[in-house]
Amino acid sequence: MIASLVLLQTALTIAVAGPPTSPEYLPLHVALAEGLFTAQQVSVTLRSTRSDAAAAEMLASGQAQLAATSLDGVPPRLVWALTAAPPVALLVAPGRTDTIRSAADLVGQTVAMPAPGTAEDQALGLLLARAGVAVHHLKILSLGERGVVRALEGGEVAAGVLGEPYVSRLVEGGQAVVVMDLRTAKDAAAVLGGSTVGAALFAKAGAEPPAATIQALRAALQAAVARVISAEPAALQARLPSSVIGSPGDFALRLRGARDLFLADGRVTVEQLDRSLELLRVRAPLPTKVKLPRKPERLLID
Numbered sequence: 001m002i003a004s005l006v007l008l009q010t011a012l013t014i015a016v017a018g019p020p021t022s023p024e025y026l027p028l029h030v031a032l033a034e035g036l037f038t039a040q041q042v043s044v045t046l047r048s049t050r051s052d053a054a055a056a057e058m059l060a061s062g063q064a065q066l067a068a069t070s071l072d073g074v075p076p077r078l079v080w081a082l083t084a085a086p087p088v089a090l091l092v093a094p095g096r097t098d099t100i101r102s103a104a105d106l107v108g109q110t111v112a113m114p115a116p117g118t119a120e121d122q123a124l125g126l127l128l129a130r131a132g133v134a135v136h137h138l139k140i141l142s143l144g145e146r147g148v149v150r151a152l153e154g155g156e157v158a159a160g161v162l163g164e165p166y167v168s169r170l171v172e173g174g175q176a177v178v179v180m181d182l183r184t185a186k187d188a189a190a191v192l193g194g195s196t197v198g199a200a201l202f203a204k205a206g207a208e209p210p211a212a213t214i215q216a217l218r219a220a221l222q223a224a225v226a227r228v229i230s231a232e233p234a235a236l237q238a239r240l241p242s243s244v245i246g247s248p249g250d251f252a253l254r255l256r257g258a259r260d261l262f263l264a265d266g267r268v269t270v271e272q273l274d275r276s277l278e279l280l281r282v283r284a285p286l287p288t289k290v291k292l293p294r295k296p297e298r299l300l301i302d
Contacts, residue, residue, distance in 0.1 A: 010213045011043040014201070015058035017069040018050045021246040022119070023164070023258035024083045024199035025068050026236075031224035033239040040216035048243075051117045059204050066209070066217075067202050070122055071276050076202040077301050078273070079214055080221050080266040083198040085188035086119035087258040088163040090127060090180040091170060093155055097177050100159055103131035109158035110139045112148040120161040122198075123182055129282040130192050152176050165253035184260035196276040197268045198261070203301070214301060218266055225262050228255070268300060 016025050028046060031037050037044040049055045052069040059067035059076060066079065070086070092100045099105060106128070113120040128135055143151055148160040153175050160176070167183070170176035181187040189195045201221070203209060209217070227236065233252040237245050245251045 013045045013047055013064045015047050015049050015055040015064035015067040017052045017055040018048050020048050020243040023087055023254045027221055027224035027228050028068055029240055029244045030227050031220045036220040036223050040220045042216045070199050071197055076204050077208055078200050078299055079203050079301055080201040080218055081197045081263045081268045082200050083261040084185040085182040085196055085198040086123040087183050087261050088120050088123045088161055089167045089178045090159055090161055091176040092159045092179050094177055103127040107137045112141045112143050112151045112157040112160040114145045115142045124161045125283040126279050129279045164257035165250040168253050183257045194275050195272045197272050229259050
């Protein structure tokens with residue numbers, strides 16, 4: 001009986017954008033650790049990658065059947081939407097709140113972020129695109145997370161883009177103020193002009209898993225998102241690998257800062273997808289090898 005169940009399972013490799021502690025992809029780790037994939041007769045292997053681009057490359061090359069990454073880059077078929085936007089915020093020092101109130105006020109200023117290709121980098125690009133500000137109209141420094149913290153504390157930059165646990169600690173310590181917040185779906189919609197999609201699970205166009213497998217994945221992820229939204233941090237930590245948890249204190253803050261960003265049913269409307277793609281187009285031209293269908297709804301899997 002056990003052997004027959006094993007034979008019925010579908011085996012899938014999912015490339016997951018890094019680092020492993022990224023809260024956007026926590027439902028995947030929860031689904032694996034708590035047996036939610038197995039309960040749906042799907043055997044999943046998660047392969048952590050260094051970046052969104054690396055996850056997309058694994059999908060394109062066939063090294064993975066699915067990729068959990070951001071919408072930024074190669075546009076394959078969307079299986080399940082995870083978050084509405086990157087779980088980060090634009091911060092300024094308390095003394096600069098009168099002069100910097102929006103992304104439009106960043107023109108001519110120095111802004112710090114951890115590194116290119118990070119969620120913070122993507123978020124800054126979206127904020128600038130929404131405000132109609134070209135990236136070359138400000139000076140951007142890549143300082144690493146702790147470097148951004150130090151630069152904000154020391155007044156060396158006008159603003160910084162960070163995620164948790166740094167946002168909460170800087171704000172609670174009175175060392176920074178949130179000017180624009182993307183850490184909840186409601187706030188992200190207010191800042192970006194409407195509902196969007198950030199991180200999601202994608203399949204390669206023309207090589208999508210069977211419909212039954214997609215439905216099984218969706219059921220597992222819906223259960224995992226419900227756990228992430230409602231469970232206490234300690235309850236989730238009990239089964240997760242240390243690489244996903246990082247520091248327990250940091251984990252609790254990352255979880256708190258992303259819970260309200262998850263799209264509970266994983267569904268994306270055509271309007272959400274179209275708005276997200278338009279912001280990406282404004283931020284930077286898509287690579288010439290990326291061919292978007294004339295109708296964005298063709299990127300969605302029913």
